[in-house]
Amino acid sequence: MPTATDVGFIEMRIAKVVSFGPPLAGESFGxxxxxxxxxxxxxxxxxxxxxxxxxxxxxxDMRFGRPMTYQFAAALVRGLGGxxxxxxIDRLIEGAYGATVEVEGPLGVQLVxxxxxxxxxxxxxxxxxxxxSLQVIEDGExxxxxxxxxxxxxxxxxxxxxxxxMKASPTSPPPGSI
Numbered sequence: 001m002p003t004a005t006d007v008g009f010i011e012m013r014i015a016k017v018v019s020f021g022p023p024l025a026g027e028s029f030g031x032x033x034x035x036x037x038x039x040x041x042x043x044x045x046x047x048x049x050x051x052x053x054x055x056x057x058x059x060x061d062m063r064f065g066r067p068m069t070y071q072f073a074a075a076l077v078r079g080l081g082g083x084x085x086x087x088x089i090d091r092l093i094e095g096a097y098g099a100t101v102e103v104e105g106p107l108g109v110q111l112v113x114x115x116x117x118x119x120x121x122x123x124x125x126x127x128x129x130x131x132x133s134l135q136v137i138e139d140g141e142x143x144x145x146x147x148x149x150x151x152x153x154x155x156x157x158x159x160x161x162x163x164x165x166m167k168a169s170p171t172s173p174p175p176g177s178i
Contacts, residue, residue, distance in 0.1 A: 009088060009131035011037040014124055016162035017056040019049070020153055030056075031157040032120055034089075034132060043089070043132055043140040044154045045097060051117035056163040058124040070121040077126075081106045084126035087119040090133045097136055 012034040021028030030052020034043040047055070054070055067075060077084060082105030091098040099119035101112045114122075123130050144154045 008134050009090070010039070010041065010134065010137060012043065012130050012132050013037055014055070014059065014120060014130065015042070017047075017052050017059060018157045018160045019052055019056075019163045020157075021049075030163065031154065032117070033157055034130065041137055041141075042158065043137055044144065044157045045089075045116055045140070046150075046154070047117035047120075051115075051121060052163065053165065055117070055121050055124060056165050058121065059162070060165055062165060062167070070118075070125055073122060074125040077103060077105070082110075084122055084128040085109070086129045086131055087114075087123040088131045088133070089116045089119070089136050090131075092135065092139060097139075 015033045015035040018031045018033065019028060020031070028049045030047050030049060031044050032047055032052070032055060034045070036042065054068060058070070074084070082103050085102040085104050088100045088102070089097055090100055097116045099114045099116040101114050101119050101122060103110045103112055120130065122128070144151050
C-alpha cells in the first residue's frame with residue numbers, strides 16, 4: 001500500500017476529545033484533536049456531543065454491558081469477514097469535512113462514505129490508521145486563524161484538557177430498601 005505522503009495524505013492519531021458547553025443542554029458540542037504522527041501539524045474538528053461522548057469513552061477504554069453503536073458496527077464488519085484498513089478524512093463538502101472508511105473483505109476493498117466523527121469512532125475501535133488530506137489540514141488551520149468565537153474554540157481545543165467520562169454509581173440505596 002502506498003504511504004500516506006505518496007498520495008497527498010498525512011497520517012494522524014486521535015489525540016483527545018474536548019467538550020464545550022454543559023452536557024445535555026442542547027448547545028454543547030465536542031472537538032476531536034488529531035495530531036500528526038511524525039510531525040507537528042494538527043487538525044481540530046467540531047463534532048456532535050453524542051459522537052464526542054462515544055469517542056471519548058473509547059479513548060478511555062470504557063466498557064459497557066452491551067455493545068454500543070460503534071462497537072456493533074465494528075463487530076458487524078468483522079462478522080462479515082472484513083476489517084477496517086484505514087480511515088481517510090479526505091474532502092470538503094459544503095463547508096464540512098467528508099471521510100472515507102476503507103474496508104477489506106471477501107468482496108475486496110470497498111470504500112464507504114462517512115462523516116468524520118463516525119469514521120474516527122470506528123477507527124478508534126478497530127485501531128485503524130487515520131489519514132488526512134493536505135487540503136483538509138490546510139482548511140483546518142485557516143479555520144483557527146480568524147477572530148470568530150468558533151475559531152477561538154478550535155484554538156482552545158488544542159490546549160484544553162481531554163474530556164473525562166465517568167460512569168455514574170449509586171451513592172446510596174433507594175429509600176425503603178434497607
